[in-house]
Amino acid sequence: MPQLNPTPWLAIFVFSWLTFLIFLPPKVMAHRFPNEPTLQSTEKPATESWNWPWH
Known part of the structure; x- marks a missing residue:
């Protein structure tokens, strides 16, 4: 089974996680509920007992 060259994949991994950790949390946290x-x-x-007509 051939081995992949880790050099480009490590950069892709690091940049994707930087995107997830830097840019996405502020965008997600900016959403607000329409009704607080x-x-x-x-x-x-106060609860009342029921009057059952057949009892």
């Missing part, structure tokens, strides 16, 4: 989440109230809603 709001805090829910901590009070529990």
